[in-house]
Amino acid sequence: MELKDLYIFMKVAESGNISKAAKELNYVQSNVSARIQRLEEKLNTPVFHRHNRGITLTPEGKQLITYAEKILSLVSDMEKAFLDADTPTGKLNIGSVETVIQLPFILSNYNKKYQHIDLSLTTGVSEQLIDEVLNYRLDGAFITGRGNRVHPDLVQYDVFEEELVLISDTNPVTVEELKRKPFLVFHSGCGYRAKLEEWLRDEQVTTSKFMELGTLETILGSVYSGLGVSFVPRSSVKYHEERGFIQCHSISKEYSKIKTVFIRNKEAFLTASLEKFIETIEEYRHKEGHEFPFK
Incomplete structure (x- = not known):
């Protein structure tokens, strides 16, 4: 098996289309198709499903992705080492x-x-x-x-x-009142969200609504508008706090650090x-x- 075959396989998997991959690689399409076919013969299993809309990975193809990423990464490391x-x-x-x-x-x-x-x-x-x-x-x-x-x-x-703080709009509000508002959070897997969930759980708050937003900018704009509150590093909102756009509310160090x-x-x-x-x-x-x- 040649490394070039793995590289071509990764490019085809990424593009989801043999002709598109061939164009990006500056190869003729028949050459790319032949390389993929040779790879499948070597592995004795198909790595792509062919259909009218293009191609998709087979379960074996998905498994090959994992091995190919590691192999090509090691080759890259070897080259960088010199x-x-x-x-x-x-x-x-x-x-x-x-x-x-x-x-x-x-x-x-x-x-x-x-x-x-x-x-x-x-x-x-x-x-x-x-x-x-x-x-x-x-x-x-x-x-x-x-x-x-x-x-x-x-x-x-x-x-x-860093210190995590609860942020809200400029209307007067207590931390207890904040617990009942919708929480504007990053997607699952965010460390700040995990800390927030831990705090709410230990405070025995079960009615809070979570709204997932993709970026800090969107979260801040939504806090400004009064849509809800959020839990973010103080350093990332210091500018907005100093100019009176938001309020920051501290909670215990166990959850805020x-x-x-x-x-x-x-x-x-x-x-x-x-x-x-x-x-x-x-x-x-x-x-x-x-x-x-x-x-």
């Missing part, structure tokens, strides 16, 4: 929860130092980002911490700790580009006076 560590090049794919207010400073400092790196950023909730890192689709990610260890297959670096950590897959090769990125995080952490030791 690059100049002092002048890293190539791609670096980083993920982050949306509310890391310090992230632009970290990315800017890194980009200024290592201009040959093609840096990309993906946002999502913590559980989604953990899955992306574990499956080699992201080199690393900033997530909200869940205790001492996120996952046994991940290396975790503490970055900073949360760490932001950076994770990477411990089975993946630590490339020079990722190593320099972690160094940049550490430099920022010390500059800002954070005292969390790296684990």
